[in-house]
Amino acid sequence: MSGTAPEDAGLSFDLGRSRIEWLFTALGVTGDAIAAGGLVLPSGGLRLSIVSDPLAIPAETGRVSPSLLVVPEECVGNVGTWSGPQYSPGPDRVKVVSVSELEKGPVHARDPVVSKYLPGVEGTKKGTIIHEVLRGRDASTVLKEYGEYSEEHVRQCEEIVARFWSSDLMKTVKRSYCELPFVVTVSGVRVTGSIDRLCELPDGSWVVIDYKSDPVSSAEYSLKAEEYALSLSVYCEAARQLIGAGVAGWLYFTETGEFFKGLTINWCKKRKAY
Amino acid sequence: MPFAENAVNIMTVHAAKGLEFPIVFVSDMVMPFKDRPSPIMIGDNPLMVGVKVPNPADNFAMTESAVLVMLRELQRQKERAERKRLLYVALTRARDHLS
Numbered sequence: 001m002s003g004t005a006p007e008d009a010g011l012s013f014d015l016g017r018s019r020i021e022w023l024f025t026a027l028g029v030t031g032d033a034i035a036a037g038g039l040v041l042p043s044g045g046l047r048l049s050i051v052s053d054p055l056a057i058p059a060e061t062g063r064v065s066p067s068l069l070v071v072p073e074e075c076v077g078n079v080g081t082w083s084g085p086q087y088s089p090g091p092d093r094v095k096v097v098s099v100s101e102l103e104k105g106p107v108h109a110r111d112p113v114v115s116k117y118l119p120g121v122e123g124t125k126k127g128t129i130i131h132e133v134l135r136g137r138d139a140s141t142v143l144k145e146y147g148e149y150s151e152e153h154v155r156q157c158e159e160i161v162a163r164f165w166s167s168d169l170m171k172t173v174k175r176s177y178c179e180l181p182f183v184v185t186v187s188g189v190r191v192t193g194s195i196d197r198l199c200e201l202p203d204g205s206w207v208v209i210d211y212k213s214d215p216v217s218s219a220e221y222s223l224k225a226e227e228y229a230l231s232l233s234v235y236c237e238a239a240r241q242l243i244g245a246g247v248a249g250w251l252y253f254t255e256t257g258e259f260f261k262g263l264t265i266n267w268c269k270k271r272k273a274y
Numbered sequence: 275m276p277f278a279e280n281a282v283n284i285m286t287v288h289a290a291k292g293l294e295f296p297i298v299f300v301s302d303m304v305m306p307f308k309d310r311p312s313p314i315m316i317g318d319n320p321l322m323v324g325v326k327v328p329n330p331a332d333n334f335a336m337t338e339s340a341v342l343v344m345l346r347e348l349q350r351q352k353e354r355a356e357r358k359r360l361l362y363v364a365l366t367r368a369r370d371h372l373s
Contacts, residue, residue: 001373003304014354019361020303 005034115215116255117156121148127213130254131196133157134164134211135178163257169207169250173199182238195235196252198242206247208235210262213254221260225251229263236264287364298368300361307357315345 003020016022023029027048033039038049051057118126125146132142139157143149164170180195197209210232216224232249239247249262283295315324324342328334338346365372 001300001303013358017306018304019300019357022358022361023303 005029005031113215115213117160117213118148118153121153123214127211129157130160130213131179131211133161134196134254160254160257164252164254167257167259169201169259170199172202174202175200180239180242182242184234184238184241186234186237191234191238193234193238195239198239198247206239206243206245208232208239208247208249209252209259210235210249211252211254215255216253218256218258221251221253221258224253225260225263229265232262233265287360290367291363293367294369295367296369297371297373298364299373300364307354309346309350309353311346312349315342315349317341317345317348 001020001023003018006016006021006024011021011025013022013025016025027039027041029039029048029050033048034050034052037051038047040047115126118129121129125148129142129146129148133139139154139161140149143153143157170176176197176199177195178197180198181193182195183190183192185191195208196211199207199209201207210228212224212228214224228251232251236247236249249264251260251262252258253260313326316322317324322341322345324339324345326336326342327339329337
């Protein structure tokens with residue numbers, strides 16, 4: 001405790017203007033006690049030392065400081081930089097033609113499926129951008145970050161988000177969490193990842209929503225559900241361990257704005273089940 | 275919340291409630307008490323409202339009513355009492371030394 005001795009000793013508590021003045025009043029500290037270097041308190045025999053000169057306070061001069069980090073020679077002078085992740089274009093998805101279409105005339109062997117949203121943006125990058133905006137980030141910022149900014153792209157991203165939130169399912173959810181990180185052990189393997197969205201429905205049940213940005217039509221949902229059964233099962237298992245109750249898994253196709261109940265693997269029976 | 279044992283913990287008096295340390299430093303002992311006068315005060319009895327009123331004896335200058343003065347004094351006493359309780363908590367956290 002440190003402070004200035006009150007000019008008028010013996011102030012009443014009510015007139016004390018600071019805590020140190022209260023202390024002087026309570027302990028009966030007088031000018032004599034200050035000159036004597038302290039006093040023994042009547043109750044308990046405790047000694048109160050008073051030092052007028054701060055330099056007279058015995059101080060330990062030793063100190064512990066953290067050891068310095070030695071920068072490797074080859075790194076000296078290098079300035080850190082950051083660059084966005086690199087994406088290499090994956091294989092195009094191609095249209096599947098029916099036999100009757102084939103009979104009508106020549107068709108292009110590899111007619112690519114064009115996405116309604118962010119056409120021309122590489123698939124993995126597009127998926128990342130859409131995940132980012134669906135988790136609540138500003139579309140312009142995300143698109144600039146990934147070098148895909150244009151007013152039309154911003155509009156499309158905002159449309160995806162608006163469509164998602166205006167869906168019947170999202171309009172009724174009680175609670176919703178996004179990008180939940182997890183580490184879970186399934187079949188003896190430790191798996192890490194993050195759940196796109198975990199929602200509690202009005203009836204108290206929980207659903208995991210996994211966003212899918214592939215350009216798919218509703219006819220392909222079942223096929224896609226098979227394809228994503230493993231990853232969705234891991235998300236559901238992680239969510240089950242988080243909330244301690246069974247969780248259903250849904251795929252949300254951003255291209256069509258539709259939900260589809262996904263397939264999940266029963267880890268105990270090691271077989272696929274609805 | 276766990277506290278580091280071989281380190282200095284900086285905390286508010288409220289956070290230190292119920293804890294004990296070998297050495298305790300109590301800072302800000304000289305900070306003057308500040309009374310923040312409010313222009314309108316309402317007592318525990320809500321019918322008792324203290325405001326400034328025009329004083330006919332002083333050319334209708336706005337003057338603190340007796341109720342306002344009284345409520346302000348009550349408030350000051352309450353705040354002082356709370357400060358005393360807090361200071362008591364702070365000073366009684368030390369096991370060996372209080373500085």
